[in-house]
Amino acid sequence: MHGTFLWHELMTPDPAAAKSFYGALLGWEPTDMDGPGFTYTTFAVPGFPSGVTGMMELSREMADQGIPPGWTGYVQVDDVDKTAAEFGENGGAIHRAPEDIPGIGRFAVVADPHGAMLSIMAPKMPDGETGTWPTPGSPGTVGWNELMSGNWQEAWDFYAARFGWEKDMAVDMDAMGIYQTFKLGDRGLGGMMTKPPQIPMPYWGFYFIVPAIDAAAEQVKKLGGQVLMDPHQVPGGSWIAACQDPQGAYFNLTAPAR
Template identity: 45%
Template structure:
């Protein structure tokens, strides 16, 4: 592992209705969308905040379209050597859902899960390395949140694999501890033991919006559902947890009202 810790840097929605997802998220988050054509690949839209890509929207590949897998947002963690990190994840108790493979004109990737089952992806891109977007950059990802079976062992795993460090721990009473983590000295997200309504360990990503109430209305006006919030969180920000019209979970975060 290099001296610089690695974190999520690309986010991808796999959905069963690409056109509807594009209309929903460009309205709610304020992204623009551009097609990315790769030989033999399903249709893919790159969503952008200004002139910088944030992530992608894609339709389920044909081989998993009828599998019953629900639409979901996934995150890619940067890896200098995808094969080596994939092997390290497996050796540390994680699992490999897709072995390392090349994406033409993009880079090398794999699909893995931590020892508790939360899925994420690894990617080494072919293009020039960009500095991380600021946490408060408009329409970028403003927070990353892991719902775990045991957040303490999850933090140990991600610290060992990617160099993350524990930060402030927040006592949430009956809900337990909310443990913040940092990447290269900057708060990057949080971990907690999953509540009963969360069926499996997973990652959730929060998109920055300028005003939480207006964004929540755009969610419901677009056919989505707000399942939690608006709620003020430590630091004065406001969040909502949502489900898009096709069933994918996501969050929104905004500055002080």
């Protein structure tokens, strides 16, 4: 459906180490697919063969261009070329022009007017192939997509026009301002807020679901990662923690229980 986050992807300088880290932390099972000059890895939740996230190596050339390790999200759109053009025509940017991935779909890498980057994709399922994915909200899946923006009201107008998102609950966070959640139909997708001054630039962040937050945060540390913000409860009752994997990619955890 247009406007849905359909994929999340890690760029990392050490894919083998990342496989071990995320496999032990989230139970993901990797499958490698060799392409011309590169390997793409999909991660699946046990019992569901279709991948829930993917991974590519961050090459030395990319690193030399200033691209850091990190996660990015893919938003499904009906027409990649049209949506990419709308990003560029409305103050955003096209960082990678629309192109086809044979048998997978068409995609582009774009940024909003404040510089936060996303990928957009029109997927194409191979003929005769259907996927089997875990129920949304299951452990090991992405449960939340969060924008730290230069100005959340401006960002909201921009994204709502592109993706058809609707406002959901707005949370007053006192000095930090409003945290605006958003949905598509009856499904909550994420939230956005104006970033605090200590965050250097706007970005999209993603939350992986775990059964219990304290145990998962301790596992991050045991596996060589860092817990950047200790587990705490947020409005609505969920528990979250901000983390960094051993290769430097930021991510978040969320759980229904401590």
